[in-house]
Amino acid sequence: MTAVAQPLPAARRPKRMTPARWGLYAFIFITALYFLLPLYVMVVTSLKPMAEIRQGNLLALPVAPSIDAWVKAWTSACTGLTCQGIKIGFLNSLRILVPSVVISILVGSLTGYALSLWRVRGANILFGTMMVVAFIPYQVFIYPLVRVFSFTGLGQSLSTIVIIHTIFGLPTMTLLFRNYFASLPVELFKAARVDGAGFYQIYALIMMPMAIPMIVVAVILQTTGIWNDFILGLVFAGRDNLPMTVQLNNIVNSTQGERAYNVDMAATLLTALLPLAVYFGSGRWFVRGIAAGAVKG
Amino acid sequence: MQKSNVDIRSLQIGFGGLKVLENLDLHVGASEFLVLLGPSGCGKSTLLNAIAGLIDVRGGEIHVGGRDVTWAEPKDRGIAMVFQSYALYPRMSVRRNMSFGLTVAGTPRDEIERRVGEAAQMLRLTSLLDRRPSELSGGQRQRVAIGRALVRHAGVYLFDEPLSNLDAQLRAELRVEIKRLHARLGATMIYVTHDQIEALTLADRIAVMQGGVIQQLDTPKKIYREPVNRFVASFVGSPAMNFIPGQLARGSEVAFIAGVNRVSLNGYAFRSQPTDAPAVLGIRPEHIELTASNDPSAVSARVEMVEPMGADTLIWCRLADSTAFSFRHDADAQVRVGDTLNVRFPAEALSLFDETSGQRL
Amino acid sequence: MRLSLNSRLSAISALLPALLVMLVVYIGATSWTVWMSLTNSRMLPNNNFVGLRQYEMLLGNDRWITSVHNIVIYGLLFVSLALLVGFLLAVAIDQRVRAEDTIRSIFLYPYSMSFVVTGLVWQWLLNPTLGIQHVLRSWGFEGATFDWIVRPETAIYCLVIAGVWQASGLVMAIMLAGLRGVDDEIWKAARVDGLPKWRVYVSIIIPMMGASFATAAVLLSTGVVRLYDLSVAMTNGGPGIASEVPAKFVMDHLFERANIGLATAAATTMLITVIAVVAPYLYWRARKGEVR
Numbered sequence: 001m002t003a004v005a006q007p008l009p010a011a012r013r014p015k016r017m018t019p020a021r022w023g024l025y026a027f028i029f030i031t032a033l034y035f036l037l038p039l040y041v042m043v044v045t046s047l048k049p050m051a052e053i054r055q056g057n058l059l060a061l062p063v064a065p066s067i068d069a070w071v072k073a074w075t076s077a078c079t080g081l082t083c084q085g086i087k088i089g090f091l092n093s094l095r096i097l098v099p100s101v102v103i104s105i106l107v108g109s110l111t112g113y114a115l116s117l118w119r120v121r122g123a124n125i126l127f128g129t130m131m132v133v134a135f136i137p138y139q140v141f142i143y144p145l146v147r148v149f150s151f152t153g154l155g156q157s158l159s160t161i162v163i164i165h166t167i168f169g170l171p172t173m174t175l176l177f178r179n180y181f182a183s184l185p186v187e188l189f190k191a192a193r194v195d196g197a198g199f200y201q202i203y204a205l206i207m208m209p210m211a212i213p214m215i216v217v218a219v220i221l222q223t224t225g226i227w228n229d230f231i232l233g234l235v236f237a238g239r240d241n242l243p244m245t246v247q248l249n250n251i252v253n254s255t256q257g258e259r260a261y262n263v264d265m266a267a268t269l270l271t272a273l274l275p276l277a278v279y280f281g282s283g284r285w286f287v288r289g290i291a292a293g294a295v296k297g
Numbered sequence: 298m299q300k301s302n303v304d305i306r307s308l309q310i311g312f313g314g315l316k317v318l319e320n321l322d323l324h325v326g327a328s329e330f331l332v333l334l335g336p337s338g339c340g341k342s343t344l345l346n347a348i349a350g351l352i353d354v355r356g357g358e359i360h361v362g363g364r365d366v367t368w369a370e371p372k373d374r375g376i377a378m379v380f381q382s383y384a385l386y387p388r389m390s391v392r393r394n395m396s397f398g399l400t401v402a403g404t405p406r407d408e409i410e411r412r413v414g415e416a417a418q419m420l421r422l423t424s425l426l427d428r429r430p431s432e433l434s435g436g437q438r439q440r441v442a443i444g445r446a447l448v449r450h451a452g453v454y455l456f457d458e459p460l461s462n463l464d465a466q467l468r469a470e471l472r473v474e475i476k477r478l479h480a481r482l483g484a485t486m487i488y489v490t491h492d493q494i495e496a497l498t499l500a501d502r503i504a505v506m507q508g509g510v511i512q513q514l515d516t517p518k519k520i521y522r523e524p525v526n527r528f529v530a531s532f533v534g535s536p537a538m539n540f541i542p543g544q545l546a547r548g549s550e551v552a553f554i555a556g557v558n559r560v561s562l563n564g565y566a567f568r569s570q571p572t573d574a575p576a577v578l579g580i581r582p583e584h585i586e587l588t589a590s591n592d593p594s595a596v597s598a599r600v601e602m603v604e605p606m607g608a609d610t611l612i613w614c615r616l617a618d619s620t621a622f623s624f625r626h627d628a629d630a631q632v633r634v635g636d637t638l639n640v641r642f643p644a645e646a647l648s649l650f651d652e653t654s655g656q657r658l
Numbered sequence: 659m660r661l662s663l664n665s666r667l668s669a670i671s672a673l674l675p676a677l678l679v680m681l682v683v684y685i686g687a688t689s690w691t692v693w694m695s696l697t698n699s700r701m702l703p704n705n706n707f708v709g710l711r712q713y714e715m716l717l718g719n720d721r722w723i724t725s726v727h728n729i730v731i732y733g734l735l736f737v738s739l740a741l742l743v744g745f746l747l748a749v750a751i752d753q754r755v756r757a758e759d760t761i762r763s764i765f766l767y768p769y770s771m772s773f774v775v776t777g778l779v780w781q782w783l784l785n786p787t788l789g790i791q792h793v794l795r796s797w798g799f800e801g802a803t804f805d806w807i808v809r810p811e812t813a814i815y816c817l818v819i820a821g822v823w824q825a826s827g828l829v830m831a832i833m834l835a836g837l838r839g840v841d842d843e844i845w846k847a848a849r850v851d852g853l854p855k856w857r858v859y860v861s862i863i864i865p866m867m868g869a870s871f872a873t874a875a876v877l878l879s880t881g882v883v884r885l886y887d888l889s890v891a892m893t894n895g896g897p898g899i900a901s902e903v904p905a906k907f908v909m910d911h912l913f914e915r916a917n918i919g920l921a922t923a924a925a926t927t928m929l930i931t932v933i934a935v936v937a938p939y940l941y942w943r944a945r946k947g948e949v950r
Contacts, residue, residue: 028750031743032764035823038779039767045782058783058793107675114672118665126673126680128940133684135880135936139908139925143694143918144687147703167679174676199668228772230887231909245774249891252778261782272775279770280763286770287762287831351846372852384843388865397861398851445847457843 046070046266053261069262073270077263079242079250086267089247093227093274095158096243100165101222105215107166108173113203115174116181117189127178134171138231146235156238164236165226173218180214181207220282221289224275244271300327300485301362301375301452303348308357310343317343318509320357325453328483334496335506336532341489344506345455348487349378362452372402374453377446381458383438385430385445392417392426395445409448416447419478436467443475447482456488460495472498493533497521505529521581523648527655530579530648536611539585539622541578542652545571553578553649556618558596564644567658575652582611584646585624588639595639598622600632614638688929695923701916712923722924725902728814732903733882735818736825740878741871743822744829749859751830752837762834766827773824777891780820781807810900813893817885817901820892825881829874836870837863876939883932904928 041058047065048056056063075085082088115123145164154160184207192202208215233243242250248271252264279286303325310318317340325331333341346352348359350371359367366374385394392413399409417423420440430438439459446454456475460468476499479486490496496503497517504514505528513525524530530538543555545562551571553560560578562571588595598614601621610630613623624640626632649658690703698708716722747765751758768776783789786805794802806812840863848858864871886905889895895902904924911921 024750024753024755027746028755028761031747031750032761035764035768035827038776038783038823041783042779053788057796058789110672111676114669118669120666120669120673123673126676129680129684130676131940132933132936135876136688136932137880137884137905137925137928139886139905140691140929141683141687142909143703143912143922143925144690145683148682148687166675167683170676170679199665199672203672224770228774230772230774230890231905235913245772245887248778249774252781253891253894261788264778265782268775268778272771275770275772276767279767283759287766346846349846349850351849370852371846371849376850378847378850380843380847382841382843384841384847386844386847386862388862398853401851401853401857442847445851449851 042265042269042272046073046262046269048262050258050260050262069260069266070270072260073251073263073266077251077260077267079247080254086244086247086251086270089242089244090270092237092241092247093233093244096161096165096233096237096241097223097226099158099162100169100226101219103162104166104169104173104222105218108170108218109177109208109211109215110203111170111174112177112179113181113207114199116178117186117202117207118199127174130171130174134175138168142231142235149236156236156241158237158241161233161237161241161243164232165222165229168232169222169225172221176214176218176221177211180211184210216282216285217289220278220285223278227274299362299375299450299452300483302327302329302360303453303485303487304358304360305344305348306358306360308344308347308359309355310340310347310352311355316509318347321509321511323504323511323514325485325487327485330479330486330488330499330501332496332500332503333487333489333506334491334493334503334533336491339506340509341491341506342457343509345457345487345489348374348453349376349455350374372398375451376453376455377449377451378455378457379439379442379446379459381461383430383442383462385438385441387430390427390429391422391433391441391444394430394441395448398445399448412448412450413444416444419447419481420444420474435463436471439463439471440474443478447478451484453485453487456486456490458489458491461490461492468492468495475499493535497533503533505532507532522646523657524579525657527577527579527650530650534581536582536623536625538579538581538648539624540650541580541616541620541622543576543578545574545576545649545658547571547573553647555620556616558616558618559594560596560642560644560647561594562644562647562649565647565649567649569658571658576658577650577652577655578642579648579650580622580642580646582623583625585622585640585642587626588641590639592639592641594641596641597637597639600634600636600638603632603634612638614640691922691929692926694918695926697919699918699922701918703918708919712919713927715920716923716927719920721899721902722904722907724899725904725907728901729882729885729903731814732817732821732885733879735815736821736882737875737878739818739822740825740829741874743826744874745833745871747826747830748833748837751834762830765830768824769827771824773887774891776820776824777888777893780816780823781892784816784819807893808897810897813897813901817888817892820888821881821885825878828877832870832874832877833867836867840866872939872942876936879935880932883928 044060044062045053045058046069047067048062049064049066049068052063073085074087076083077085079086079089114120115127149155149160188206189202192206197205228245229243230245230249234246237243248267251267303323305321305323308318308321309316321344333344335341343352347354348361350366350369354367357367358365361374361376386397389397395413395416396409399412413426414423417426420443422437422440422444425433425437425441430441433441439462442459460471463471472495479499488495488499500517502514503517503520505512505520507528513520513529520529520533524533527540531540541555543553546552546554551562551565553562553576555578590597596616598616600612601615602613604611604613605628607628609625609628610632611623612626612630612632613621615621632638650656651658694703695712696707696709697704698706698711751762755761784804784807786792786808791802791804794804807816844862845858848862884905885903886909889901889903889906893901895906905928908921908924908928911917911924
């Protein structure tokens with residue numbers, strides 16, 4: 001009785017693009033511009049000569065695009081005392097990245113495995129503490145850790161920074177693998193026990209091969225995280241191993257005289273290249289990584 | 298309360314290149330209880346969602362209460378709907394769940410209260426009105442979902458498999474409740490299910506669907522007794538209808554020949570003039586009768602398995618040509634595996650299907 | 659299942675690294691930091707107990723007060739804006755828009771970039787001589803001013819702009835997962851009820867998404883307390899001390915200003931703040947887990 005009293009609605013197919021739909025696309029378009037603007041500006045600035053940057057418009061396409069700034073950023077930009085470009089930082093970051101990713105995933109998966117499938121006394125306390133610690137700022141631990149490492153003789157070195165990344169990656173990696181292993185059917189684990197496999201055999205031969213999706217997620221998560229790290233590299237890597245982010249900041253923020261914005265932007269893009277490649281190359285895996293990392297706690 | 302009829306004319310629905318419904322016609326009378334029955338993927342839910350206006354159609358028309366609502370918004374169609382997963386708004390109380398649509402439509406407060414109170418009383422929800430959906434059992438949740446539909450005082454009520462998330466006992470209880478509701482309100486109801494018991498018990502008419510096509514639209518009794526093709530025959534009825542392949546033979550009287558066995562078809566209502574052609578005989582387990590060995594129409598079969606089902610017993614037999622069939626007998630039948638029985642297939646309870654087309658003969 | 663001695667030893671050996679980290683880093687380092695904050699350590703740690711004197715000094719320290727003031731402004735604006743933008747983006751994408759994957763990639767890619775990169779790009783964009791202000795003026799808006807980054811009272815808002823740009827995509831991803839988890843039949847029921855879309859979001863969907871909002875808010879908030887790289891790269895705390903933040907305060911006093919007592923007092927204050935935010939959240943999640 002309510003609906004029938006109303007005038008008859010037009011029995012016509014509605015238009016596909018309603019005003020609301022237009023508004024929606026306008027909103028998406030405008031926000032997309034805000035999100036894309038920095039990337040665009042980075043690219044065009046890095047391709048312009050300085051004269052054009054000073055006179056022209058930030059948003060204008062380069063009149064005479066050149067990759068000089070890229071070459072300079074890579075080979076001869078000054079990072080404080082030396083002028084060997086950002087390639088030094090790139091190589092340092094790679095040397096830090098590879099062992100850190102491998103070791104942190106090994107330790108994290110082993111811890112997650114032990115905590116999920118094997119009943120060890122105090123496991124919950126250990127896990128709970130890890131979850132709280134995952135949220136605590138590094139500033140709380142940093143000074144004592146510096147002292148501990150100088151006491152052990154490692155000081156600031158490649159080994160130190162790898163250990164540090166392993167330590168601070170541990171909570172997330174453990175959580176990731178613990179939750180994954182806990183979601184597997186327990187029967188699998190029991191069958192392996194009945195077949196006589198031991199602790200490490202089950203881990204290496206049964207669990208890890210099954211956890212390949214999680215390993216991919218973990219590699220993505222750790223690669224972007226470690227590559228993007230600034231503070232830990234600054235404090236623990238030592239002068240000879242400073243990662244790319246630190247070198248980049250030195251190039252941009254400590255140059256004397258007139259700033260070469262094109263070189264700055266080229267160096268910035270170079271630094272962002274690997275995470276961007278990981279992001280665009282991994283597609284939905286990156287989102288999965290975020291989702292997995294987001295359930296911290 | 299308004300009671301609308303529903304008229305669907307050459308409806309076409311598709312997703313991408315997939316055609317789900319093609320040129321479907323259906324008329325549902327005012328106050329009728331129509332059940333759309335079929336296996337999953339047959340298009341029954343699609344049809345219901347199209348009536349509700351929840352999916353766009355490609356062609357054809359939908360009329361509710363005489364109005365063309367093909368392109369009207371769901372809220373303007375004079376319909377209400379009950380969903381399989383209940384679809385209750387989790388953060389709202391039962392009362393608010395039921396009243397929310399009316400509030401948004403700007404119905405006066407006292408009218409809302411009256412309708413919610415009435416529906417709550419009808420569904421025995423009065424004491425639960427201030428609870429959250431998470432504090433209710435499955436059966437209570439589905440009653441709230443029904444209540445939310447009732448307060449709309451719609452011309453047509455649509456049910457999308459409303460009981461399939463419930464356990465068997467609750468399902469039976471709520472089935473009765475829905476039937477009582479229909480009797481009391483006399484409202485038009487269209488009800489989608491894959492459960493033939495629900496269909497047979499609730500419906501005034503059943504539309505059996507398969508592959509996006511209504512195979513048969515008839516009263517439950519007709520559907521059960523005179524299925525128009527082998528699909529309907531096999532889908533409706535549990536335990537399922539028996540099918541025996543064979544041959545029609547016209548002699549002094551028309552008969553069905555299966556190997557050494559001969560079944561007289563005297564009394565079978567043929568739809569068209571029978572020919573001597575391969576055919577499939579269908580008979581429901583409860584229509585097979587035990588008979589004496591000297592009965593000329595007796596068929597002998599060996600007992601392979603006996604399934605006591607409480608009220609009666611299902612006996613699985615095999616004919617000499619190794620065709621298997623089952624029949625129902627009363628619970629105290631003294632039958633053992635390995636026995637040889639004589640049974641007869643009464644012509645008036647049979648269904649005959651064309652071997653190739655599967656259509657009823 | 660009973661474990662043999664052998665496998666029990668194996669399990670314990672596997673947990674040794676984690677155990678070591680817990681004892682040395684979590685418990686050891688934290689306690690040492692807290693202890694040092696109660697001493698008058700300067701360039702090297704000592705054990706001269708001075709009670710809460712460092713905390714008193716902290717409260718009288720302009721730089722610290724500015725840092726705290728900044729982080730509160732940044733935190734409130736950053737968290738609420740990122741939640742708002744992220745939620746709106748998720749809702750927009752949830753409307754079955756075309757090219758969904760591309761649009762999602764555009765919104766999320768900044769999250770893959772480091773704070774250093776983010777800070778440097780936005781430093782360049784907000785540069786008054788050549789950046790956005792220059793563009794606006796060259797378009798004929800002669801009077802346009804957008805020089806927030808060089809003005810002490812507005813520099814912190816520049817960090818907010820960059821931070822929101824970097825993190826909104828994360829919120830969007832979390833919210834989109836939440837929205838996609840809403841039962842389709844809820845939407846159908848709402849349409850049959852004739853609810854306008856905005857009403858469904860406000861009255862039904864947002865209340866259902868409490869967990870998504872909480873997760874996103876906690877993740878963003880912990881990022882707030884950690885804020886360091888962005889401030890270093892974008893403004894280096896400047897102009898003057900206008901965009902200093904607590905994490906930078908700690909680092910500067912540890913490694914440049916040789917005032918370990920004060921630095922650790924600041925770090926301890928950060929620790930307490932984080933625990934005050936995170937502990938209830940973790941407790942709530944654990945409780946929820948049990949109920950389920």
